[in-house]
Amino acid sequence: MKEFNEDRNCDCYDEEQFPMPRIGDKAPEFEANSTQGLVKFPEQYKGKWVIFFSHPADFTPVCTSEFMTFAAMEKKFKQANCELLGLSVDGLYSHIAWLRTIKEKIEYKGMKDMEVKFPLIDDISMNVAKRFGMIQPGESATSAVRAVFFIDPKGIIRAIIYYPLSLGRNFDEIYRALVGLQTADAFSVATPADWQPGDDVIVPPAGSCGTAKDRMAGKGADKCYDWFFCTRKIGKGEIEKKLFKKKK
Numbered sequence: 392m393k394e395f396n397e398d399r400n401c402d403c404y405d406e407e408q409f410p411m412p413r414i415g416d417k418a419p420e421f422e423a424n425s426t427q428g429l430v431k432f433p434e435q436y437k438g439k440w441v442i443f444f445s446h447p448a449d450f451t452p453v454c455t456s457e458f459m460t461f462a463a464m465e466k467k468f469k470q471a472n473c474e475l476l477g478l479s480v481d482g483l484y485s486h487i488a489w490l491r492t493i494k495e496k497i498e499y500k501g502m503k504d505m506e507v508k509f510p511l512i513d514d515i516s517m518n519v520a521k522r523f524g525m526i527q528p529g530e531s532a533t534s535a536v537r538a539v540f541f542i543d544p545k546g547i548i549r550a551i552i553y554y555p556l557s558l559g560r561n562f563d564e565i566y567r568a569l570v571g572l573q574t575a576d577a578f579s580v581a582t583p584a585d586w587q588p589g590d591d592v593i594v595p596p597a598g599s600c601g602t603a604k605d606r607m608a609g610k611g612a613d614k615c616y617d618w619f620f621c622t623r624k625i626g627k628g629e630i631e632k633k634l635f636k637k638k639k
């Protein structure tokens with residue numbers, strides 16, 4: 392593991408200048424160059440969810456496997472009104488060369504000819520990465536950790552996941568978390584452990600199982616495990632109808 396953690400204990404990061412972003416905060420605004428031209432965030436993403444994620448370095452194996460997986464799922468995220476936005480502290484020409492190599496040369500787990508169409512930000516100055524708490528010197532002072540920010544259509548950070556350099560992300564979980572957040576907003580519910588679309592959801596407020604009338608109207612609980620823990624059904628089709636864009 393030494394080679395992954397060689398920057399530990401570096402004191403070159405000013406936490407006062409760059410406080411860690413938190414859930415519920417407005418996402419920092421920025422403009423940056425990317426493989427798809429200038430990115431103005433959040434201006435050009437109004438009305439959309441954004442998954443803003445960082446990776447440690449171009450031309451590295453874990454990151455390559457992640458980019459191929461994300462590129463393969465991009466359409467699915469778009470159908471859920473969500474745009475993908477990547478960042479590393481490499482320069483634009485490195486990004487372009489890496490993405491070209493992925494498309495032209497890499498075949499991995501049945502994925503080949505993978506074109507990364509979403510923007511990959513050039514953040515060689517680390518200005519953007521630092522504002523999003525993507526530089527975590529205990530892990531690496533010279534590259535970003537694997538951060539994932541879920542940012543809603545109003546530009547609010549709704550969830551954050553950080554992974555260390557050596558651990559590739561689970562993209563099914565990232566998609567599940569996105570749809571879980573959207574479902575919670577759209578239906579005023581919460582989602583239980585390991586929830587997947589189609590599973591029962593938790594109905595607020597805790598302690599109220601709803602009246603018989605509510606139940607008839609489909610608003611109340613179908614089942615209560617105790618006074619504080621009630622659930623109701625929302626079918627996968629109902630979620631898809633409410634959340635997802637129609638295929639063109």
Ligand code: BEZ
Pocket residue numbers: 395447448451452453454455556557
């Ligand atoms: C990788 O993506 O394989 C990687 C990047 C930085 C450090 C360790 C692994």
